[in-house]
Amino acid sequence: MTLLSAEGLTKRFGGVLAAKDVSFALEGGEMLAIIGPNGAGKSTTFNMVGGQLRPDAGRVTLAGQDITGMPPRAVCRMGVGRTFQVAQTFLSFSVLGNVQMALIAHHGQTRMLLPDAMAMHRDAALALLDRVGMAAQAGRPIGELAYGDVKRVELAIALAAAPRLLLMDEPTAGMAPAERSALMALVAGIARGERIGVLFTEHDMDAVFAHADRILVLVRGEIIARGSPEQVRADPEVQRVYLGHSGTRAAERARRSHG
Numbered sequence: 570m571t572l573l574s575a576e577g578l579t580k581r582f583g584g585v586l587a588a589k590d591v592s593f594a595l596e597g598g599e600m601l602a603i604i605g606p607n608g609a610g611k612s613t614t615f616n617m618v619g620g621q622l623r624p625d626a627g628r629v630t631l632a633g634q635d636i637t638g639m640p641p642r643a644v645c646r647m648g649v650g651r652t653f654q655v656a657q658t659f660l661s662f663s664v665l666g667n668v669q670m671a672l673i674a675h676h677g678q679t680r681m682l683l684p685d686a687m688a689m690h691r692d693a694a695l696a697l698l699d700r701v702g703m704a705a706q707a708g709r710p711i712g713e714l715a716y717g718d719v720k721r722v723e724l725a726i727a728l729a730a731a732p733r734l735l736l737m738d739e740p741t742a743g744m745a746p747a748e749r750s751a752l753m754a755l756v757a758g759i760a761r762g763e764r765i766g767v768l769f770t771e772h773d774m775d776a777v778f779a780h781a782d783r784i785l786v787l788v789r790g791e792i793i794a795r796g797s798p799e800q801v802r803a804d805p806e807v808q809r810v811y812l813g814h815s816g817t818r819a820a821e822r823a824r825r826s827h828g
């Protein structure tokens with residue numbers, strides 16, 4: 570069954586039609602990127618899926634269940650995880666402690682006293698850190714980590730909620746180019762291995778063309794193109810209104826590096 574289905578999503582802010590009849594589907598294990606220029610409606614679309622915004626029209630279903638207009642907490646309980654552009658971690662806590670807190674929250678145990686909490690879900694937290702390549706740094710305070718490593722911990726925190734669908738809003742923002750590619754490769758590996766669907770927005774075209782299975786191109790609230798990276802790259806309308814020269818180079822680099 571289709572994991573995520575968005576049908577006819579529409580959202581208006583005053584005179585601005587931020588999303589117009591946006592429809593797409595996403596399967597488990599698939600990486601779907603939403604790209605487009607500033608103000609295209611990427612965040613609006615994203616927020617209608619995650620429950621932060623109620624669509625004026627349209628429907629969102631998760632594994633066949635209607636989640637349209639549900640508040641974010643309810644959407645999260647249905648199995649939709651989210652990572653944020655800005656780190657949502659407790660900086661003075663250890664890496665391990667942060668993931669433990671996420672597991673405690675997922676299991677609805679937030680009333681535990683702190684000393685008890687620190688003994689809980691230790692092994693599960695370490696296993697999650699291992700999955701994102703951060704087990705060796707489990708004891709360090711988050712505040713001491715390099716930015717790319719914070720992003721990995723954020724991914725472990727999102728995975729702590731055992732999501733079926735992961736929403737990632739500009740996951741590589743603020744990272745160095747080499748780190749970006751490593752993070753997206755990690756996300757793609759986990760998504761494919763565990764059949765988690767990933768919907769992401771991204772301004773870095775290298776990251777998109779190298780790691781997305783499919784791409785949606787939004788311009789002024791409307792989908793102007795969709796398809797595989799190859800199809801989107803070759804679309805003359807996308808070239809004209811969005812990708813231009815830099816996008817063509819990014820797509821070409823991605824094609825070469827993937828043989």
Ligand SMILES: Nc1ncnc2c1ncn2[C@@H]1O[C@H](COP(=O)(O)OP(=O)(O)OP(=O)(O)O)[C@@H](O)[C@H]1O
Nearest residue numbers: 582585586587605606607608609610611612613614
């Ligand atoms: N809460 C809001 N109130 C009024 N207008 C809004 C609101 N949110 C978004 N908009 C407008 O809707 C349009 C789409 O914005 P959105 O943030 O979805 O675009 P985006 O593609 O995510 O842009 P960016 O790449 O800059 O993040 C823009 O014209 C924006 O100004």
